[in-house]
Amino acid sequence: MAVGTHAAGGGIPVRAAQMKYSTGIARVIHSPLYRYTLGAVAEWRYGRILLLAGVPVVWMLMMHIGPIYEMLRISLLSSYPPQPGVEARFTLDNYALFFSEKLYWMPLLRSFIYASIATAVTLVVVYPVAYYVAKVVSAGSRSRALLLLLAPFWAGEIIRIFSVIMLLANRGAVNVLLREIGLTERPIQMLYTSFSISFGLVYMVCLYMLLPLYSAIEKIPKSLLDASADLGAGPFTRFRRIILPLSRDGIVSGCSLVFLTCMGVFAAPILLGGPTTSMFSETISSFFHGASSRWPAGAAFAMIMLAASLVTVGLFMRVVGGTKQRTF
Amino acid sequence: MEPVVQFENVRKSFGSFVAVDNLNLNIERGKFVTLLGPSGCGKSTTLRMLGGFETPTEGRILLSGRDVTMVPPNRRNVNIVFQDYALFPHMTVAKNIAFGLELKGVDQKQIQRRVSELLELVQLQEFASRLPSELSGGQRQRVALMRALAPDPDVLLLDEPLSALDAKLRQTMQIELKAIQEQTGKTFMFVTHDQEEALTMSDTIVVMNNGRIEQMGDPASLYKRPGSAFVATFLGETNLLRSDVVGTDAGEAAVRWNGMTIKASAGALSPKAGDAIYVVLRPEAIQCSAGEPGVANRVKGRIRQRVFKGNHTSLKVEIGEGHLLNALVHPSEVEGLSLDDIWVGWSAEATTLIPSRNAS
Amino acid sequence: MRAMFHDWPGLALKSFYWLFVLYLFLPLSLMVAVSFKDASFISFPLGNLTIDWYAKVIQDKQFLDACLYTIMIAAATTAIATVIGVWIAMLIGSLRGATQYVAFAIACLPAVVPGMISAISLRIFITTIDLPTGTVAIILGHVVHAVPFVVVMVLTRLRSMPGNLVDAARDLGADSTVTFFRVTLPYLGPAIFGGMIFCLLLSSDDFVRTFFLGGYRPTLPMLIFARVQSGMSPEINVMATLVLVVTAVVGLYAEYLTRRSRIR
Numbered sequence: 001m002a003v004g005t006h007a008a009g010g011g012i013p014v015r016a017a018q019m020k021y022s023t024g025i026a027r028v029i030h031s032p033l034y035r036y037t038l039g040a041v042a043e044w045r046y047g048r049i050l051l052l053a054g055v056p057v058v059w060m061l062m063m064h065i066g067p068i069y070e071m072l073r074i075s076l077l078s079s080y081p082p083q084p085g086v087e088a089r090f091t092l093d094n095y096a097l098f099f100s101e102k103l104y105w106m107p108l109l110r111s112f113i114y115a116s117i118a119t120a121v122t123l124v125v126v127y128p129v130a131y132y133v134a135k136v137v138s139a140g141s142r143s144r145a146l147l148l149l150l151a152p153f154w155a156g157e158i159i160r161i162f163s164v165i166m167l168l169a170n171r172g173a174v175n176v177l178l179r180e181i182g183l184t185e186r187p188i189q190m191l192y193t194s195f196s197i198s199f200g201l202v203y204m205v206c207l208y209m210l211l212p213l214y215s216a217i218e219k220i221p222k223s224l225l226d227a228s229a230d231l232g233a234g235p236f237t238r239f240r241r242i243i244l245p246l247s248r249d250g251i252v253s254g255c256s257l258v259f260l261t262c263m264g265v266f267a268a269p270i271l272l273g274g275p276t277t278s279m280f281s282e283t284i285s286s287f288f289h290g291a292s293s294r295w296p297a298g299a300a301f302a303m304i305m306l307a308a309s310l311v312t313v314g315l316f317m318r319v320v321g322g323t324k325q326r327t328f
Numbered sequence: 329m330e331p332v333v334q335f336e337n338v339r340k341s342f343g344s345f346v347a348v349d350n351l352n353l354n355i356e357r358g359k360f361v362t363l364l365g366p367s368g369c370g371k372s373t374t375l376r377m378l379g380g381f382e383t384p385t386e387g388r389i390l391l392s393g394r395d396v397t398m399v400p401p402n403r404r405n406v407n408i409v410f411q412d413y414a415l416f417p418h419m420t421v422a423k424n425i426a427f428g429l430e431l432k433g434v435d436q437k438q439i440q441r442r443v444s445e446l447l448e449l450v451q452l453q454e455f456a457s458r459l460p461s462e463l464s465g466g467q468r469q470r471v472a473l474m475r476a477l478a479p480d481p482d483v484l485l486l487d488e489p490l491s492a493l494d495a496k497l498r499q500t501m502q503i504e505l506k507a508i509q510e511q512t513g514k515t516f517m518f519v520t521h522d523q524e525e526a527l528t529m530s531d532t533i534v535v536m537n538n539g540r541i542e543q544m545g546d547p548a549s550l551y552k553r554p555g556s557a558f559v560a561t562f563l564g565e566t567n568l569l570r571s572d573v574v575g576t577d578a579g580e581a582a583v584r585w586n587g588m589t590i591k592a593s594a595g596a597l598s599p600k601a602g603d604a605i606y607v608v609l610r611p612e613a614i615q616c617s618a619g620e621p622g623v624a625n626r627v628k629g630r631i632r633q634r635v636f637k638g639n640h641t642s643l644k645v646e647i648g649e650g651h652l653l654n655a656l657v658h659p660s661e662v663e664g665l666s667l668d669d670i671w672v673g674w675s676a677e678a679t680t681l682i683p684s685r686n687a688s
Numbered sequence: 689m690r691a692m693f694h695d696w697p698g699l700a701l702k703s704f705y706w707l708f709v710l711y712l713f714l715p716l717s718l719m720v721a722v723s724f725k726d727a728s729f730i731s732f733p734l735g736n737l738t739i740d741w742y743a744k745v746i747q748d749k750q751f752l753d754a755c756l757y758t759i760m761i762a763a764a765t766t767a768i769a770t771v772i773g774v775w776i777a778m779l780i781g782s783l784r785g786a787t788q789y790v791a792f793a794i795a796c797l798p799a800v801v802p803g804m805i806s807a808i809s810l811r812i813f814i815t816t817i818d819l820p821t822g823t824v825a826i827i828l829g830h831v832v833h834a835v836p837f838v839v840v841m842v843l844t845r846l847r848s849m850p851g852n853l854v855d856a857a858r859d860l861g862a863d864s865t866v867t868f869f870r871v872t873l874p875y876l877g878p879a880i881f882g883g884m885i886f887c888l889l890l891s892s893d894d895f896v897r898t899f900f901l902g903g904y905r906p907t908l909p910m911l912i913f914a915r916v917q918s919g920m921s922p923e924i925n926v927m928a929t930l931v932l933v934v935t936a937v938v939g940l941y942a943e944y945l946t947r948r949s950r951i952r
Contacts, residue, residue: 016422016444016456026433029866042863043400051865056776063832064797067809070816081815129708132701145705147943152712154939156893158909159928162916163715166722166925171731173718203715235697264802266896271916281804288811288900295812302808309802379859401858408859414852418874427870428860479860 068306075299094300104283108305111280112312114194115262118201119255122209125202126254130213131243135222146214153207161271164200165191168272192274200272205261209254216250217243252320256313263309280305330393332357332482332515333378338387340373347373349539351387355483355517355532360509362518362526365536366562371519374536375485378517379408392482407476408485412492413468415460421471422447422456428479446474449508466497473505477512486518490525502528523563527551535559551610553680560608560682567653569607570684573599580676583607586651591624592679604684613678614655616643616662617671626673629653634662645672716932723925730920745926754911761823761907762891765830769887770880772831773838778868780839781846792843799836806833807900814901822903829897834890838883845879846872878946885942889935 028034041047074080075095077088098104129149137145152160167173168190175187190196220243228238269279284305287298331354338351348370355361363371376382378389380401388397396404407428415424422443429439447453450470460468469489476484486505490498506529509516520526526533527547534544535558543555554560557568571585581594583605592607599605615621632652633644641662643655655672718732726736745751780791798806810829811821819825853875857867873880895909902910908931915924 014457015453016425016447017440019420019422019440019443019456021423021426021436021439021443022430023433023436023439025430025866025870029431029863030433038865039863042865048864052782053779055772056779059772059835060776060791060794063828063835064794067806067813067832068797068801070813071805071809074812080812125708128701128704132705136698136701143947148709149712151936151939152716154889154893154935155716155928155932156889156909156935157895158893158912158916159719159932160715162912162924162928163719165916165920166718166730167715169730173714173732176732203712206712260800260802264804264806264896266804266807266899267913271913284804284808285900288808298808299812302805306801306805381855381858400863401855402861402863406859408856410852410856412850412852414850414856416853416856416871416874418877427857427862431861431866475860 071299071302074296075303077296080295080299091296094297095304097297098301098304104301107278107280107283108308110277111263111305112308114197114201114279115259117198118205118262119259121198121202122206122258123251123255126206126209127213127251130210130250131217134214134217135220135225149210150207157204158267158271160204161200161268164196164203164272168196168199191272192277194277196272197269197277197279200268201262201265204265204268205258208257208261212254212257213247213250216247216253220246248320252317255316255320259313259316260309263305331355332392333517334390335374335378336388336390338374338377338384338389340370340377340382341385346539348377348384351539351541353534353541353544355515357515358513359531360506360516360518360529361532361534362520362530363534363536364520364523364526364562365542366521369536370539371521371536372487375408375487375517375519378483379406379485380404405479405482406485407479407481408487409472409476409489411488413460413472413489415468415472415475417460420457420459421452421463424460424471425475425478427475432479442478446478449511450474450504465493466501469493469501470504473508477508477514481514483515483517486516488520490520491522498525505529527563533563535562537562554608554682556682557606557684560606560680565611565654565656567607567609567611569609571605571607573601573603573605575601581605581681583681586648588625588627588647590679591676592681593677594681597681597683599681599683606682606684608680608682609653609674610678611642611654611656612640613674614645614653614657614672615674616645616655616657616665617673618665620671621673623673624676625679626671629670629672631662631665631667631670634667645670647672719925720929720932722922723929725922725925728921730922730925741922741926745923745930748923750906750911751927754906754908757905758892758907758909761826761830762888764827765834765891766884766887768827769831769834769838770884773835773883774842774873774876774880776835777839777842777846778872780843792839795839796836798832803896807896810897811900820903821901823905825901826898826907829901830891830894833894833897834887837886837890838880841879841883841886842876845876849875882942882946885938888938892931892935 029039041051076090076092078091078093079086079088082088098108133142133145133149155163165172169175170187170189170191172191174190175184178184179187190199224242224246225238228242233241264281265279266281266285269277269282273279280301284298284301287294287301333353333355335351335353338348339346340348351370351374353374363374365371373382377384378391380396380399380403384397388395390396391404391406416427419427425443425446426439429442434442443456444453447456450473452467452470452474455463455467455471460471463471472489473486490501490505493501502525505516505518509529518525518529530547532544533547533550535542535550537558543550543559550559551563554563554566560566560568569585569590571583571590573581574584574589575582576594576599579594581592581597581599583590583592585607590607615623620626627647629645629647631643632646633642635642636659639659640656641659643657643662645653645655647653653672721734722730723741724737724739725734726738726740776791776795780788780795783791801809807829810825810832814821814825814828819828849872853871854867857871858864862870892907893909894907895913898907898910899913906914908927912924912927912931915921915927
């Protein structure tokens with residue numbers, strides 16, 4: 001693919017006779033220490049399987065499935081962590097607790113609504129941007145255009161949430177600007193409201209929408225668009241009939257990713273929200289802190305959130321992505 | 329002398345599909361042997377079994393007299409030149425070539441000498457420190473060849489290595505490959521579906537079809553005396569005339585085809601009158617003239633198609649009603665001939681008979 | 689005239705793109721601007737500028753300690769997650785059919801589960817295995833979170849690797865271990881490098897896992913979070929700006945290196 005000379009060449013070719021070759025590797029693999037240990041295992045069929053699969057399988061079972069399994073188990077216990085003199089027994093009370101009080105289920109509903117709003121807004125806002133980068137920008141400057149969008153996300157969750165405060169605070173940039181141009185007398189309360197939470201969520205997660213959309217749209221062959229334009233399709237027809245259906249995969253995975261992330265945010269509602277906007281992760285968290293910690297209830301609530309999120313995403317995938325496109 | 333490679337009753341099946349069936353093959357040291365056949369004929373599987381990448385379902389494989397049937401690829405003294413070269417993209421040309429030597433535990437000085445020797449052989453000394461991505465197709469091909477030769481294998485296996493090159497370069501590489509084989513004296517086992525490649529380079533051609541050896545021999549005799557209709561049609565262009573034997577006489581047979589009697593050399597066959605048989609007649613054995621030619625077989629015909637191809641002219645000649653013969657003649661032979669009334673003729677020695685039960 | 693009329697969607701998209709870039713950068717720029725404000729509270733307009741806050745922050749023991757701690761955790765996370773991620777990718781790459789699908793799903797699980805739930809489940813899990821909250825627990829949590837990203841990046845590269853390379857190495861006398869270290873690993877190099885940078889950023893940005901798994905020693909995001917909660921001051925802007933600059937430099941440098949290796 002590349003033109004030009006290798007760094008070691010540097011224009012003046014190096015003769016093969018002057019180059020250094022590795023003889024250490026032979027010393028290692030021909031040493032008895034290697035031949036009777038790793039070498040022997042690598043020669044043996046089941047040894048190879050063990051080498052390849054041993055660590056990954058143990059890790060994935062223990063660290064990927066283990067915590068979720070453990071959370072499920074705890075959510076069905078009457079008490080945890082174990083205390084002397086108290087015997088934990090199997091119970092469904094922790095799940096029943098959730099439905100017993102508005103104080104518990106209301107935040108989940110709120111989380112759900114915020115996540116849905118953030119997902120919808122992100123999709124509408126990010127789609128044109130992804131399309132622009134994938135199809136309008138020339139191939140040469142595409143990665144630069146993409147980089148400009150990625151860069152702000154290296155800053156991290158907390159810093160980005162904090163920067164939103166600069167914009168929305170009572171003496172923040174927006175309010176000061178509105179006052180300066182004479183639109184308002186007194187600052188509008190934007191921070192610690194539903195608005196600031198939604199705004200912050202969108203600001204936090206739009207990258208997760210951008211990347212799947214971009215890669216889906218980028219795969220649509222340009223010739224297809226040209227062909228349809230040739231057949232007299234206007235920009236809107238082209239968008240509705242060709243681009244949108246063909247980028248469906250990107251829409252589904254982008255929306256799922258954004259929704260799941262929004263359901264699981266913890267810092268944003270604490271920093272940007274007020275007492276009336278508390279979300280479900282705060283509810284769950286409260287079970288794990290303070291003197292009155294009730295882990296099993298927290299675990300049960302987390303399971304409920306996990307189930308609710310996954311079911312929603314599953315349904316969404318079925319509805320939007322379910323009818324498989326016929327490819328031509 | 330003991331053969332360097334021996335396949336003994338080797339059979340390889342994938343599920344219910346039999347890729348190689350009852351293969352018995354001995355390869356002599358220092359020969360250029362080609363496995364030739366259409367895709368799916370089992371030639372690549374044979375090569376991969378010798379390389380150690382497939383294990384035979386039955387039978388055994390001997391390399392220099394040693395049973396290597398169950399030996400893994402890294403422990404057998406054969407090396408492969410892969411179809412897409414498989415050069416290590418992160419290593420320089422010299423490092424690629426040295427790879428096998430480094431693993432063998434050859435010392436620094438010797439590796440240096442061997443690598444530069446090999447690069448000199450293909451005139452790539454200037455390219456030692458280049459990466460494979462900085463080479464042309466032909467150069468990569470040469471590096472791949474040298475990398476496989478470097479550890480001094482008993483047999484060098486080449487898996488359709490020229491198929492990625494363009495036609496002109498392929499011809500140059502054919503000559504070069506043969507020259508390198510002669511210079512190094514190595515046993516080459518070459519796999520291809522291209523009959524021209526096989527004819528150009530090989531000492532021995534093994535024609536394979538449906539997992540079996542169809543025929544093996546040196547290129548000239550295989551071309552001149554094909555043992556089956558498959559070999560006759562696969563190796564070069566041919567006219568295959570289905571006929572009946574009417575009589576035999578001292579290594580020659582008289583057969584009837586299309587109302588005429590053809591005298592043909594019987595070859596190894598001893599046909600009897602009444603046998604159904606194929607006559608193999610190569611297009612270049614046919615001569616055309618205005619007057620009656622003085623050869624054993626001659627007949628009148630009409631030229632139905634004439635294509636000028638520079639150093640030769642390709643003809644379709646109709647004999648009788650609807651029987652077409654392909655002929656290749658020198659352009660001067662057909663200059664000024666009337667298209668509707670010519671003589672075609674060929675000698676008895678130019679033809680071969682093959683039994684029709686082999687016809688597919 | 690005609691051309692302009694035809695290209696109005698293009699122009700609209702272009703303006704929209706730049707508006708979006710403005711939206712992404714505006715809050716961060718304001719944050720950087722306030723870090724120079726000569727007052728002890730956050731408000732606009734900026735008024736007089738000063739670098740006194742910077743002087744104060746770089747002498748802040750707690751801040752420096754948090755930097756060091758964050759870097760240490762990120763380095764450990766990166767080292768462990770890279771090894772495990774590559775290992776898992778190698779396993780998945782060698783599987784076929786349904787097994788491959790299942791293994792891939794399990795490998796990606798920690799990246800799909802909402803962050804809060806992942807944090808809670810890890811908090812419960814470390815209690816079960818009797819691991820106290822603190823450095824080791826944080827690293828473990830970060831590794832679990834980072835591994836799926838390494839797996840995906842490495843697997844993408846692995847799938848583009850010509851299958852013959854491994855055969856060629858075996859053919860030339862390398863056993864499977866040598867083949868992995870001499871051929872496969874160098875081939876995966878760029879993807880592994882990308883994955884490592886990703887791990888560094890993931891770990892140093894992480895809040896929710898650190899919050900639940902950490903002890904009393906704060907990482908940078910924890911420190912900034914705590915300071916924001918206890919009252920705003922341009923000091924926080926300074927810390928955030930410093931972190932922003934460092935991550936941007938790391939990110940850009942990584943981007944530059946991967947692009948250079950791609951051109952090769």
